[in-house]
Amino acid sequence: MSEANVAATVSAGSGRRRPSLAILGVVPFFVFAAAFLIVPTGLLVVGAFQDAEGGLTLANISKLFSPSILSAYAISLEISAASALGGAVVGFFLAKAIVSGGLPAWVRPAVTTFSGVASNFAGVPLAFAFLATLGRTGLVTWALMEWFGVNLYATGFKLLSFTGLTLTYLYFQIPLMVLILTPALEGLKKEWGEAASILGASSLQYWRMIAFPVLWPSLLGATLLLFANAFGAVATAYALTGSSLNIVTILLYAQIRGDVLHDQNLGYALALGMIVITGLANVGYIWLRAWAERWVK
Amino acid sequence: MKRSTFGSWASVAIGAIYFLLPLLATFEFSLRMKRGVYSFEAYRIVLGDVHFQASFLYSVVLALATIIVGAIIVTPTAYWVRLKLPKLRPVVEFVTLLPLVVPAIVIVFGHLRMYNSQSLLPLTDSNFGTDVLITFGYVTLSLPYMYRSVDTALGAIDVATLTEAAESLGASRFQTLTRVIFPNIRAGLLSGAFLTFAIVIGEFTFASLLNRPAFGPYLQLVGANRAYEPAALAIIAFVVTWAALGLMQLVGAARRAVTK
Numbered sequence: 002m003s004e005a006n007v008a009a010t011v012s013a014g015s016g017r018r019r020p021s022l023a024i025l026g027v028v029p030f031f032v033f034a035a036a037f038l039i040v041p042t043g044l045l046v047v048g049a050f051q052d053a054e055g056g057l058t059l060a061n062i063s064k065l066f067s068p069s070i071l072s073a074y075a076i077s078l079e080i081s082a083a084s085a086l087g088g089a090v091v092g093f094f095l096a097k098a099i100v101s102g103g104l105p106a107w108v109r110p111a112v113t114t115f116s117g118v119a120s121n122f123a124g125v126p127l128a129f130a131f132l133a134t135l136g137r138t139g140l141v142t143w144a145l146m147e148w149f150g151v152n153l154y155a156t157g158f159k160l161l162s163f164t165g166l167t168l169t170y171l172y173f174q175i176p177l178m179v180l181i182l183t184p185a186l187e188g189l190k191k192e193w194g195e196a197a198s199i200l201g202a203s204s205l206q207y208w209r210m211i212a213f214p215v216l217w218p219s220l221l222g223a224t225l226l227l228f229a230n231a232f233g234a235v236a237t238a239y240a241l242t243g244s245s246l247n248i249v250t251i252l253l254y255a256q257i258r259g260d261v262l263h264d265q266n267l268g269y270a271l272a273l274g275m276i277v278i279t280g281l282a283n284v285g286y287i288w289l290r291a292w293a294e295r296w297v298k
Numbered sequence: 299m300k301r302s303t304f305g306s307w308a309s310v311a312i313g314a315i316y317f318l319l320p321l322l323a324t325f326e327f328s329l330r331m332k333r334g335v336y337s338f339e340a341y342r343i344v345l346g347d348v349h350f351q352a353s354f355l356y357s358v359v360l361a362l363a364t365i366i367v368g369a370i371i372v373t374p375t376a377y378w379v380r381l382k383l384p385k386l387r388p389v390v391e392f393v394t395l396l397p398l399v400v401p402a403i404v405i406v407f408g409h410l411r412m413y414n415s416q417s418l419l420p421l422t423d424s425n426f427g428t429d430v431l432i433t434f435g436y437v438t439l440s441l442p443y444m445y446r447s448v449d450t451a452l453g454a455i456d457v458a459t460l461t462e463a464a465e466s467l468g469a470s471r472f473q474t475l476t477r478v479i480f481p482n483i484r485a486g487l488l489s490g491a492f493l494t495f496a497i498v499i500g501e502f503t504f505a506s507l508l509n510r511p512a513f514g515p516y517l518q519l520v521g522a523n524r525a526y527e528p529a530a531l532a533i534i535a536f537v538v539t540w541a542a543l544g545l546m547q548l549v550g551a552a553r554r555a556v557t558k
Contacts, residue, residue, distance in 0.1 A: 026378035027386060033371050034393045037434045038441075041408025042400050048411065091316075094309040102306025112310065118536075118543045119317060121496050125517040126535035129528040130320040132521075133327035140323030172320065175313070233401025236502035240518050250403055257407050257507055269411075272404045283399045 042276065048269035061270035070252070074274065077232060077249040080163060084170035085227035089220065091171070092178025099179075100186040101194075113183065116176035123173045128240035131169045135160050161242040169237060174227050181226065185219035185293065222289035229282040233275070249275060321536065328529035340530035344520075350531075353516035357505075360429075360512060361498035364436040365491045368444045371437065373487065376449045377479050380457050394445035397438050406504045409435055428508050435504050440494040447493070451486020452479075485549050492546035496539050 052058045064070070099109040134141050137154060145151040159165055189212055197207040235250045244251055249271065255261045256268040331339040344350050372394075379387050397405065413421040413431055421427035437444075460482065464474040480487070502514035517535070521528040 023378075023382040024386075027375055027383060027390065030371055030375035030390065031393075033434070033437075034396075037409065038393070038396055038400075038405065038438050041412045042404060043408075044411050045404065045408050091313070095313045098306035098309040102309070103303045104306050104310065108310060112313070114544075114547055115317065117547065118540050121493075121543060122536060122539050124500050124502050125514060125521060126500060126532040129517075129521055129532035130324040130536075133529045133532070134320040134323035138327075140326055141319065172317070175316075229399070233403065235401075235403050236514065236518075239502070240521050243522070250401070253403055253407070254503070254507070257403075257410065268407075272407050275401055275404055276399075279401055280399055 045269045045272045046276070048266055049273040051266055051269075053264075053266060061264075061266045062273075064264070064267050065270050065274055069247075070249075070271065073247045073249045073252045074278075076163065076247060078278070080166050080170065080248065081228045081231040083163075083167045084174045084231045085224050087167065087171050088174025088178045088227050089224040092175045092182060092223075093220065095175065096179045096182040096186055100183060101189075112179065116179045118176075120173050120176040120180060123234065124236035125240040127169060127172055128237050131160060131165070131172075131241065135165065135168070161245055166238060166241065166246065166248075169241060170231050170234065174231060177227060177230060178223055181223040182219065185216060185223075189215065216293075218289040218293035222286045222293065225282045225286045225289070229279040229286075232279055232282070321533075324529045324532050324536075328526060328533055331526040340526040341534075344527050344530045344534070349516055353511050353513045356511055357499050357501075357513035360433060360436065360510075361495045363433045364440060364498050365494050367433055368437045368440050368494060369448075369487055369491070372441070372444045372448050372490075373480065373483070374475060376445060376452055377457065377475060380449075380452050381461060391445070391449075394441045396441075398442050402439060402501075402503050403507075405438060406435060406507050410507065422508070428510060432504055432508050432510055432512075435508075436494075436498050436501065439497060439501070439504075440490070443493045443497075444490040447486045447490030448483060451483035454486075455482045485552060488549045489546045492542045492549070496542040499538055499542070500535050 049061050050057055050059065052060065065074075095112065098104065099112045131139075133139055135153070135158075136142065142153045145153050160169075193211050194207055197211055202210070233250065235254055238246060238248055238251055239254060242251070244255055252261075253268070253271050253275070256271060260268070262268055262271070328340050329336040329338065331337060331343075375390065379390050409431055410422070411417075413419055413427075415423050421431040457479070460478050461474055464478045469477065500514050500517065501512070502518060504510075505512035506515045506518065517528070517531055520531060
């Protein structure tokens with residue numbers, strides 16, 4: 002039975018008669034959501050517009066534009082954008098390869114299963130894995146030196162940097178892209194490709210003129226989701242860099258721990274800024290997904 | 299359309315190298331503790347460490363508590379919304395997706411502001427209170443996954459007919475839920491549960507900021523002070539994640555086989 006059918010059956014049932022009592026059934030859920038999700042977040046938003054005495058002010062918001070905080074946001078935005086774009090591009094080619102690449106049947110479940118695991122393999126262990134790989138004594142660092150005579154660290158590479166963190170984030174960003182994009186790629190009808198090739202289109206022309214115009218809202222939407230995903234990440238960066246890299250989640254972490262900004266309300270404003278950025282990314286994602294669904298059915 | 303599989307193979311091969319190399323490197327590194335020979339020394343030390351055992355056990359219990367509380371909150375709600383309040387479904391769905399919009403660090407910041415020792419409900423005053431708070435915090439984090447698994451499972455069964463059948467046989471609401479609905483969506487619940495387990499077991503931000511002795515902060519502490527043990531721990535964490543999500547896929551496959 003489809004969802005629409007269930008909904009139709011259900012609304013035709015007894016629910017209509019006593020909506021006032023039926024609503025009681027979802028009270029526990031909304032109480033929980035209010036107590037542990039909505040009100041706590043709301044309190045931070047309110048706090049962002051208050052001074053230390055509780056009076057209304059915009060001073061906290063304007064203090065966000067001080068150079069040190071602005072640079073924290075900037076580095077976070079850059080890393081999130083770079084890892085989202087990188088994850089989107091690589092993830093797209095990987096998803097395309099397993100959906101329509103003509104590979105043996107075992108490849109696809111292998112890749113999607115691994116993607117499910119890798120997209121959840123974030124946080125502290127991921128940082129350890131990259132330290133063991135690309136750290137100063139890491140295997141790849143050693144192999145490059147031993148086999149190719151390339152001293153990675155002499156080239157200015159550092160794991161505790163923009164490049165290093167982006168490379169590490171890709172480990173959960175690419176699999177996430179594969180998981181989100183696979184259904185969208187499946188929505189591309191086989192007939193479109195066949196029709197295009199009968200009319201003499203090359204593979205490139207097919208992608209540029211048919212598949213991409215249909216796919217781009219899904220692609221862009223998924224990229225925004227990846228962006229939000231990276232923007233809120235704390236543990237990987239913290240375990241990898243300690244507090245040496247000035248990204249906004251690390252700054253907020255230090256602020257919650259020990260009020261490093263010496264201003265509680267500025268801390269709330271910092272959190273508000275994060276909510277606004279991830280919120281915009283998600284609104285964009287939802288909007289684009291609704292657009293994409295008009296085409297890919 | 300001319301189809302060459304070379305590009306596809308190249309994509310998969312590059313992906314495989316990027317994804318397998320760090321695992322290989324980590325594993326190799328974890329074996330290097332004794333000079334000159336490969337050994338499982340780092341694993342022996344880690345597994346024998348009482349702090350490892352205590353923090354891992356703590357996180358396992360926390361994960362189980364999260365799964366139970368999450369199931370108790372999500373299942374009746376999803377069931378009730380499908381049965382009686384279909385118009386409310388988008389609202390409930392939106393709320394369950396909020397934890398993907400609001401970063402975890404912001405949620406825990408909010409909890410610390412709302413439930414600190416000067417607040418009306420000072421949960422952070424006692425260890426037990428903080429454990430309750432962190433469990434509820436993890437339930438919010440698992441909400442998107444738990445709700446989606448349960449709601450999809452409910453969509454696959456005929457909720458209205460099952461409920462009517464149960465009621466005409468004299469079952470109470472509670473009995474319908476526990477004896478009819480729960481068993482029918484077991485697979486969905488399990489898949490949500492395994493994903494929740496994978497998320498909670500190594501979670502760092504909540505545990506660290508609420509000062510609870512969980513596995514995530516333990517990992518971070520070892521990482522800051524030791525050389526080879528972190529690599530062994532990373533491998534252990536990867537195996538645990540793999541096991542949890544592998545079981546989830548298995549349950550999902552079993553469910554698909556049943557519905558077919």
